[in-house]
Every structure is written in structure tokens, then in C-alpha cells.
Amino acid sequence: MAQRWVDLDAQGHVNNAAVLDYLQEARVAYLSDSPNAHLLGNGIVVVGQQVEYLAPLGFGVGPLTAEVAVGEVGASRFTIAYTLHEGGLLAVRARTTLCLFDFASGRPTRLAPPERAWFAEQAVPLEPLRDVGGWHVGGAAHEHPVAVRWSDIDRYGHVNNTLYFDYVAEARVALYGALLDAPIRTGTGETPERTWLVARQDLTHTRQMVFRREPYVVRTAIGALGRTSSTLAAQIVDPVTGDVAARAVSVVVHGDAHGQPTPLPEPLHAAAARWPAVPGTRAGGRP
Known part of the structure; x- marks a missing residue:
């Protein structure tokens, strides 16, 4: 490989x-x-x-x-x-x-x-x-629309399982962009102020996603905050029906330009009060 x-x-x-x-x-x-x-x-x-x-x-x-x-x-x-x-x-x-x-x-x-x-x-x-906890998205969350591309569809006619992580990542980057100046590196010639390193991701599929012109919505909330790491909960939702297609928990480490862990930026702490994830048991589901 x-x-x-x-x-x-x-x-x-x-x-x-x-x-x-x-x-x-x-x-x-x-x-x-x-x-x-x-x-x-x-x-x-x-x-x-x-x-x-x-x-x-x-x-x-x-x-x-x-x-x-x-x-x-x-x-x-x-x-x-x-x-x-x-x-x-x-x-x-x-x-x-x-x-x-x-x-x-x-x-x-x-x-x-x-x-x-x-x-x-x-x-x-x-x-x-390692157990990362059963964080869930509550009533208040950052919301970001994601479009399913035609190329995202697999031989079964629905979104391939690998693409769900892309949708969660798109929403996570949008959340950082709403909170921080220069939230991510955007070009190969620049020196980044910070880096984000994903340490763990869990995702449970609860419904199939299909190709359509109307976007889905990823709702992201902030759970546990450590000195350098944050735990984010996300759910991919059909805004038309309210059905949840997937639930995810991600652990992300904040780093400097060289990827060395550094303290989380203060706006992320403030956002945790604005968009708090709800602790609970691990989410389950069926396809």
C-alpha cells in the first residue's frame, strides 16, 4: 500500500x-x-x-x-x-x-x-x-452545510463510509475559522501560526446519505478541553427531516508551526460555553 x-x-x-x-x-x-x-x-x-x-x-x-x-x-x-x-x-x-x-x-x-x-x-x-467518552451534540451547536458530491457515491448508491470523516472535518475547519484569525495553514509558502493534529476519531453511522442537491448540515459542539487538546462532538443532520445520519467524536490537539502541542487558544474556551457538548453514554445506532 x-x-x-x-x-x-x-x-x-x-x-x-x-x-x-x-x-x-x-x-x-x-x-x-x-x-x-x-x-x-x-x-x-x-x-x-x-x-x-x-x-x-x-x-x-x-x-x-x-x-x-x-x-x-x-x-x-x-x-x-x-x-x-x-x-x-x-x-x-x-x-x-x-x-x-x-x-x-x-x-x-x-x-x-x-x-x-x-x-x-x-x-x-x-x-x-482508549475510551474518549460518549459526547453528544445538544441544542446549541456550530452549524455548517456540506454538499454531497456525485463522486462521493459508492456501488451501493449511497455515500461511501470514508467520506463522512471529510464532512466532519469540513465543519471542524469552519468552526475554527469562525473563532480564530488564521485558523489553519492555507498555502504551502506561508509559515502557519498553528497546526491541528487529530489524535482520535470515532464515528457511528445511523442512516444512509444519498446524493441530492440540498446540503446536509454538520452540527459541532465542544466537549472536554484539556491544556492542548479538545474533544468535539458532531452530528450530520438532514435539515429537511431532522434525521441524524452519523454521530462523531474527535480529539484534536492544538500545535505550533512545527506541530508541537501548545495551549488551546482562548476563543475555543469561550466557544465551549456557547456550543457545549453533552456528556453521556457512547452513541449507538444501526445502518
């Missing part, structure tokens, strides 16, 4: 959302070489993702290798675990929960006994990722 030049963001490293493409490539390759390869064309949907970013990924730094394993296996769901190494350095740990889904009935469907048996044979105990 190789990093692509187009995966790099304005900060010069692989964008956090692009990592989801790498995970999907690794998962598809793993399942394609298995006795359950036929499931890839029969309605496997992603219902949840957890991604822990341990080190930034560069371009041409070293080979990118992925290790894939099966975790918990249920009647209709199973978990895939990943580690991504760049030149021998552990850069990412992640989990994806997938579900076999019948689009005709709009309901999950059970794995056939041979399908479940193969996953169970591969299953190994997984070390839990």
Missing part, C-alpha cells in the same frame, strides 16, 4: 480522513482473498469506525504496511481491526464494525453459518482503544 500525493493536506502530511481510504483498501483486500469474498457485493455496510492516530503519515517516508485481523463476531456484525505502519513505525490503530444488510428490506441480515464460522475461526482478542 502506498500513500498518494493527493492525500496530503495543507499541513504537509496525510489527511486524517484519507486514512479511512487506506483502511478500506486493506479491508477489501483481506476479504477478497477469503472464502467470504462474495459478501463484498452483497450489502456489507460500515456501522462504526474508531481511528487512533499515533504518528503523522508522510509521503515517500517509508513503505506503508497494513495488518488486518478479525475481532468480535456476532450474528450479523463483525469487527475488523487494523494497524498501519510507516517504515516500521506504528502510525494508526483502528477498528471498523460492519454489518450484513439487506437493502430491499432495509434491515440487517444474518451471516450464513459457513460465513460466520470462517470469521469466528479468524477472530482474535483485541486490545481496547
Whole structure:
């Protein structure tokens, strides 16, 4: 697996959302070489993702290798675990929960006994990722419209799971822009005042998103604030129906021009009172 030049963001490293493409490539390759390869064309949907970013990924730094394993296996769901190494350095740990889904009935469907048996044979105990809490978006939140592009649609006719992280990131950058002067680096020739490093992102899918001309809305609220890190809760909402398509929790570290953690800017503390996230249990959902 190789990093692509187009995966790099304005900060010069692989964008956090692009990592989801790498995970999907690794998962598809793993399942394609298995006795359950036929499931890839029969309605496997992603219902949840957890991604822990341990080190930034560069371009041409070293080979990118992925290790894939099966975790918990249920009647209709199973978990895939990943580690991504760049030149021998552990850069990412992640989990994806997938579900076999019948689009005709709009309901999950059970794995056939041979399908479940193969996953169970591969299953190994997984070390839990750090708990980031069950933050939720309340009544007050920063709101940002996001448009679904035609190219965002996958073979099932709905938005591919990897794009949800893009929508959450767009809204997060817009939130910073509403609070700060020069919130992000915008050009390769400038010296940035600050950087933002995503340390962790969890996302739960609750409804499918489809292509349409009307934008969806990402509502973002601010949860726990540390000295250098902030926890943000987000939800992607259909403003027409009020339905929530996905819920996300992100942990973002504020850094200086060189990426070294520095104290959070004061406007972010003020915004936490204006757009407070609500603590609670971890959000669940079904596709």
C-alpha cells in the first residue's frame, strides 16, 4: 500500500480522513482473498469506525504496511481491526464494525453459518482503544452545510463510509475559522501560526446519505478541553427531516508551526460555553 500525493493536506502530511481510504483498501483486500469474498457485493455496510492516530503519515517516508485481523463476531456484525505502519513505525490503530444488510428490506441480515464460522475461526482478542467518552451534540451547536458530491457515491448508491470523516472535518475547519484569525495553514509558502493534529476519531453511522442537491448540515459542539487538546462532538443532520445520519467524536490537539502541542487558544474556551457538548453514554445506532 502506498500513500498518494493527493492525500496530503495543507499541513504537509496525510489527511486524517484519507486514512479511512487506506483502511478500506486493506479491508477489501483481506476479504477478497477469503472464502467470504462474495459478501463484498452483497450489502456489507460500515456501522462504526474508531481511528487512533499515533504518528503523522508522510509521503515517500517509508513503505506503508497494513495488518488486518478479525475481532468480535456476532450474528450479523463483525469487527475488523487494523494497524498501519510507516517504515516500521506504528502510525494508526483502528477498528471498523460492519454489518450484513439487506437493502430491499432495509434491515440487517444474518451471516450464513459457513460465513460466520470462517470469521469466528479468524477472530482474535483485541486490545481496547482508549475510551474518549460518549459526547453528544445538544441544542446549541456550530452549524455548517456540506454538499454531497456525485463522486462521493459508492456501488451501493449511497455515500461511501470514508467520506463522512471529510464532512466532519469540513465543519471542524469552519468552526475554527469562525473563532480564530488564521485558523489553519492555507498555502504551502506561508509559515502557519498553528497546526491541528487529530489524535482520535470515532464515528457511528445511523442512516444512509444519498446524493441530492440540498446540503446536509454538520452540527459541532465542544466537549472536554484539556491544556492542548479538545474533544468535539458532531452530528450530520438532514435539515429537511431532522434525521441524524452519523454521530462523531474527535480529539484534536492544538500545535505550533512545527506541530508541537501548545495551549488551546482562548476563543475555543469561550466557544465551549456557547456550543457545549453533552456528556453521556457512547452513541449507538444501526445502518
